[in-house]
Amino acid sequence: MTTALVYDPFFLTHQTGHHPENPERLKVIVSALQQDETLWTRLRHLSPRQVSDDDIMRCHSFRLIDQIKSLCERNVPFVDLDTAICAQSFDVAKLAAGAATVAVDEVFDDTRNAIALVRPPGHHATSNRAMGFCLFNNVAIAARYAQVHYGADRVLIIDWDVHHGNGTQEIFYHDPSVFYLSTHQYPYYPGTGSATERGLDKGEGTTLNIPLSEGTSADAHREAFTAALKAIEKHFPPDLIIISAGFDSRRGDPLGGLMLEDADFDEMTKQVMDMADRHSAGRVVSVLEGGYNLDTLGETVRTHVTALAS
Numbered sequence: 256m257t258t259a260l261v262y263d264p265f266f267l268t269h270q271t272g273h274h275p276e277n278p279e280r281l282k283v284i285v286s287a288l289q290q291d292e293t294l295w296t297r298l299r300h301l302s303p304r305q306v307s308d309d310d311i312m313r314c315h316s317f318r319l320i321d322q323i324k325s326l327c328e329r330n331v332p333f334v335d336l337d338t339a340i341c342a343q344s345f346d347v348a349k350l351a352a353g354a355a356t357v358a359v360d361e362v363f364d365d366t367r368n369a370i371a372l373v374r375p376p377g378h379h380a381t382s383n384r385a386m387g388f389c390l391f392n393n394v395a396i397a398a399r400y401a402q403v404h405y406g407a408d409r410v411l412i413i414d415w416d417v418h419h420g421n422g423t424q425e426i427f428y429h430d431p432s433v434f435y436l437s438t439h440q441y442p443y444y445p446g447t448g449s450a451t452e453r454g455l456d457k458g459e460g461t462t463l464n465i466p467l468s469e470g471t472s473a474d475a476h477r478e479a480f481t482a483a484l485k486a487i488e489k490h491f492p493p494d495l496i497i498i499s500a501g502f503d504s505r506r507g508d509p510l511g512g513l514m515l516e517d518a519d520f521d522e523m524t525k526q527v528m529d530m531a532d533r534h535s536a537g538r539v540v541s542v543l544e545g546g547y548n549l550d551t552l553g554e555t556v557r558t559h560v561t562a563l564a565s
């Protein structure tokens with residue numbers, strides 16, 4: 256029963272210029288993990304592979320794939336005002352989504368849980384649109400992949416990034432087989448994520464948004480998170496839990512106004528693992544989303560991975 260780490264230095268070649276979502280983020284994370292020799296040697300280290308177009312197209316239109324490919328081939332530097340790209344970004348984005356699927360393979364084999372340290376992040380990417388630093392929706396692709404390749408009937412996506420994952424919500428809004436839980440600062444970018452957005456049609460009730468005002472205390476934030484997990488567990492015992500692991504909800508992030516500390520991420524990670532132990536043979540896949548404070552990001556992720564490996 257081990258924890259797998261899926262990472263590739265190719266993720267550093269997604270060059271975004273002067274931008275908060277830049278390669279230094281992964282450098283400080285990997286450095287913090289490597290400095291913890293006990294942890295680093297306990298992890299099962301894996302390289303990702305590129306995701307197939309078929310796996311992407313379970314979540315995104317062919318038009319979006321074609322658009323990103325074409326922009327990168329022409330070396331256009333932006334998808335939109337927020338979302339910078341370079342010539343390699345199409346291939347890097349396919350490797351990022353592929354890393355999430357490799358993590359799924361691992362947890363359905365004999366690895367207990369897995370973390371994919373990737374960029375670009377994914378949770379803002381909708382079925383038709385790249386936005387908010389995101390090209391393809393890594394966690395959504397991983398959820399569908401688990402359903403198709405491993406018969407996971409119920410996948411729970413837990414998104415604790417400071418921003419609402421509008422893309423993930425949109426992709427599964429009508430789908431009762433994937434539950435989307437998000438705690439996020441609200442009102443805030445991208446504008447979605449009110450408590451009244453609960454899913455539609457057969458998917459009504461399998462979207463749960465916990466909007467939090469700027470400056471919400473860490474205790475109140477964590478209590479809301481715990482209560483949400485309890486409520487979900489009664490009606491939706493998951494076969495797999497995927498964490499949209501954004502660390503811009505930590506206190507001091509330049510892009511966020513929430514107050515979580517590293518100890519809160521430790522506690523939240525353990526709560527998710529306990530739920531996975533009860534329902535999904537411990538299967539948790541964590542996929543990096545945001546987190547932009549380079550002074551604290553490495554230690555926060557180290558805390559999260561230490562909990563996963565505990």
Ligand SMILES: [Zn+2]
Binds near residue numbers: 417418503546
């Ligand atoms: Zn974010």
